Amino acid sequence: MNIRLICFSLLSFIFMSVCPGAFANIRLPAVLSDNMVLQQQSTVKLWGWSSPGEKIFITTSWSTMIDSTIASGDAKWNMAVKTPAAGGPYTITFKGSNTVVLSNVMIGEVWVCSGQSNMEWSSLNGLPQIDAELPNSANINIRFFHIPKTTALTPQEDCAATWKECNPETLKGFSAVAYYFGKQLQQQLNVPVGLINTSWGGTPAEVWTPEQLVENDPELKAAAAKIGTTNWWPNAPGRAYNAMIAPITSFNIAGAIWYQGESNAATASTYKQLMTTLIDSWRKDWKKDFPFYYVQIAPFAYGNKNIGALLREAQAQTLTHPNTGMAVITDLVDDVKNIHPHNKKDVGARLAAWALAETYYKEDFPYKSPVYRNMEVNKNKVTVYFDNAPKGLIIKEGEKKATEFYIAGDDQHFLPADVKIDGDHVILSNKQIKNPVAVRFAFSNTAIANIFSKEAGPGGQGLPVTPFRTDKWEVDTGKVE
Structure with a gap:
């Protein structure tokens, strides 16, 4: 009985050594499948699993070369392949003990x-x-x-x-x-x-x-x-x-x-x-x-x-x-x-x-919203300057005045500001605040801004000014009553 077991084990070892692909077909990860898109003009990784030591041949229809790799002892293999400029459809063929063909591949x-x-x-x-x-x-x-x-x-x-x-x-x-x-x-x-x-x-x-x-x-x-x-x-x-x-x-x-x-x-x-x-x-x-x-x-x-x-x-x-x-x-x-x-x-x-x-370096329309740059205080007025507004700022069509600007004095009590737009900056004031020191814009949970860059961005209108505050004071995060 022991002799039979020894012989069977020996034959199994020889069979697996001579025919490593007999027990595990090539398998690809899900992301490598028919209909996929590969990144153009780059080096992409193709990888998968098979029998340890199995040689895998890889052919792409955009190239005449046949590449090969050998699966490691943990049954994994991978290969780097260069992709051409955008196009397709192409095929990719993986051949070992079995053959896998990916079709309708785009670059x-x-x-x-x-x-x-x-x-x-x-x-x-x-x-x-x-x-x-x-x-x-x-x-x-x-x-x-x-x-x-x-x-x-x-x-x-x-x-x-x-x-x-x-x-x-x-x-x-x-x-x-x-x-x-x-x-x-x-x-x-x-x-x-x-x-x-x-x-x-x-x-x-x-x-x-x-x-x-x-x-x-x-x-x-x-x-x-x-x-x-x-x-x-x-x-x-x-x-x-x-x-x-x-x-x-x-x-x-x-x-x-x-x-x-x-x-x-x-x-x-x-x-x-x-x-x-x-x-x-x-x-x-x-x-x-x-x-x-x-x-x-x-x-x-x-x-x-x-x-x-x-x-x-x-x-x-x-x-x-x-x-x-x-x-x-x-x-x-x-x-x-x-x-x-x-x-x-x-x-x-x-x-x-x-x-x-x-x-992709296509600057056919604006993509950056105006952002706060700095502010200057002159008596009871604050002038706020913005980046990303080369043609200036504008109020949303159909509305008469800019909203969501607030200013405060040293008492940290914010009040709505009167707003005057002047090119790429705004001038803010409130009669109750003689010495303003801080500005907040659209700084609340529900603030909907109505001031934009003048340039026509995606959708035809300008881009909204980015919410900001100039202070670092403690912010009330208590429960809404």
């Missing part, structure tokens, strides 16, 4: 689109703009990769999704902001665009950040501990990152767009630190200093005073981080009691304007 621009519900919202959420878009949305040069809501305790190597062409069926349930962003890029650049939608309503930014980076930072850890639990989304650091970001970090991208922050409004004091940590961690994992463009949260009636204003302030401060951009949307709100503004088209267009200007 173009690939963007990750992430965040919470305002990034996630789609035609399934009753958005009139995207509903009207559906019938005529078919476009073979826009491709979707939609990662389902998933969590994991450790970083994963794969996810459950597949690339699909844009059409009325595949657009249903796909991020409206991401779609409008991608549509603008596709039209302006005339190249295929791949959109990776990895978003989850309600999620704080901590769940999209590697766990150890939050846990090893005392301030971030303390802030994360204040996040409440719910049955609708994860709250533990790293959970969404592990399952919905880590599996795609080997897939070359042009950049990322982000719409999130509402769930971190109660911990705004650490949000800048949290976001720069998130951005740097993603760039490290992708091994690429890609652009990161994000949306400043919209006006909303939170239950605590000014927490939305403080979160927007933290987002504006994040602009000091390299290769970032922020779309201001204080004007794109129809109801401050709804945390989900319906206008996603202009949000996507404003993000696309940042990408077209900063990533």
Whole structure:
């Protein structure tokens, strides 16, 4: 009996050594599939699994070369492949003990689109703009990769999704902001665009950040501990990152767009630190200093005073981080009691304007909102100067005076300011304040601005002035009565 076992074991060993591919076919990660878009004019990574020691031959239809690689002892293999200028469709063939052929592959621009519900919202959420878009949305040069809501305790190597062409069926349930962003890029650049939608309503930014980076930072850890639990989304650091970001970090991208922050409004004091940590961690994992463009949260009636204003302030401060951009949307709100503004088209267009200007160097229209530069006090008047307003400022059409400017004296009591626009600056005053020392603009949870740059930005109008304050006084965040 023992001799038979020994012989069987020996034969099995010889068979596996001579025929390593007999027990494991080539397998690819989900993000490498038919209909995908690969980043143009770059080096992309192709990878997967097979039998250890198996030789894998890779052929692309845009090249006459046949490349090969050998799977490691842990059954993994990868290869770097150069991509041409935008075009397609192409095929990619992987040949080992079995053959896998990927078809309808395009070469173009690939963007990750992430965040919470305002990034996630789609035609399934009753958005009139995207509903009207559906019938005529078919476009073979826009491709979707939609990662389902998933969590994991450790970083994963794969996810459950597949690339699909844009059409009325595949657009249903796909991020409206991401779609409008991608549509603008596709039209302006005339190249295929791949959109990776990895978003989850309600999620704080901590769940999209590697766990150890939050846990090893005392301030971030303390802030994360204040996040409440719910049955609708994860709250533990790293959970969404592990399952919905880590599996795609080997897939070359042009950049990322982000719409999130509402769930971190109660911990705004650490949000800048949290976001720069998130951005740097993603760039490290992708091994690429890609652009990161994000949306400043919209006006909303939170239950605590000014927490939305403080979160927007933290987002504006994040602009000091390299290769970032922020779309201001204080004007794109129809109801401050709804945390989900319906206008996603202009949000996507404003993000696309940042990408077209900063990533693709097309400055056909303005993309930066006016921002506070400095102020000068002369007796009872304050003059506030702005950057990003080369043609000056203007009040929204149909309205007679600029609103949401407040000034205060040493008593720290803010009063509405009378506003005079003079080119790229405004002159503020209030008869009750003889010696003004501080200015606030649109600095509240629900402030909807009505002052814009004169240049025609995305959608035809100018861009709203970015909310700001000049003081560093304590801000009331008590309960709204």
